[in-house]
């Protein structure tokens with residue numbers, strides 16, 4: 001089996017990364033940064049987001065596992081003092097694979113028929129470059145509303161505990177293939193109106209944003225921020241691709257929610 005280890009880059013994470021690499025080499029596993037079967041991310045949720053984007057072209061062949069060197073993460077749930085146990089589990093056991101849904105984002109442009117496709121593990125947000133974001137919203141090809149406000153956040157189920165939660169969105173179990181749309185400070189008065197509630201869309205339902213006046217937008221995809229000019233539409237839906245996590249022990253999602261937000 002081929003493996004890679006990624007680190008947040010701080011001293012503690014780098015030391016753990018080197019330790020894990022040498023332990024796994026001792027077990028005759030092969031280090032391969034380009035085509036790993038398993039990627040161990042050492043740091044936090046942010047480190048796993050980076051690892052996901054680094055290996056997004058081989059999601060069907062790579063499984064991820066996260067070690068946290070700070071607080072408990074949603075994607076990074078192994079502690080530094082458990083790494084010997086984790087190494088043995090990786091080297092010696094047939095681990096279980098758990099798949100989580102991802103978000104597909106397609107940006108299309110006014111001219112040239114070009115499009116850009118992204119995959120998000122947590123979420124994608126759309127904000128205006130200047131002033132209020134004004135966009136027409138279509139769901140499954142039907143006009144739904146005209147959104148005016150700071151922006152919109154479209155998240156995956158596993159991303160529902162991140163930015164989406166701060167926006168008042170619901171927490172969705174990652175076994176549900178869905179995407180969630182949460183508003184950022186929408187303008188609601190006698191002239192302008194939005195639904196005002198987070199929306200949860202099932203597989204195969206597309207959520208589409210179309211410019212009303214301005215055509216330049218800031219689109220984020222997880223930790224990445226990209227300026228798109230001359231935009232014709234931005235489309236969101238549940239991706240065909242999935243992320244695969246290597247599971248060595250049960251750690252139920254609701255327990256992770258409780259441990260992260262309610263009690264240790």
Ligand code: NAD
Nearest residue numbers: 044045046047073074122123158159161162163166222223
């Ligand atoms: P960061 O360093 O600012 O970390 C953001 C925090 O989000 C960290 O505490 C991290 O553990 C947590 N986090 C990440 N994914 C999570 C998940 N799926 N569930 C629960 N918590 C999660 O930024 P970063 O490390 O580069 O991560 C980027 C993420 O930051 C974005 O994907 C977005 O979800 C999040 N974010 C949150 C807010 C907010 O809550 N107001 C605002 C902007 C971005």
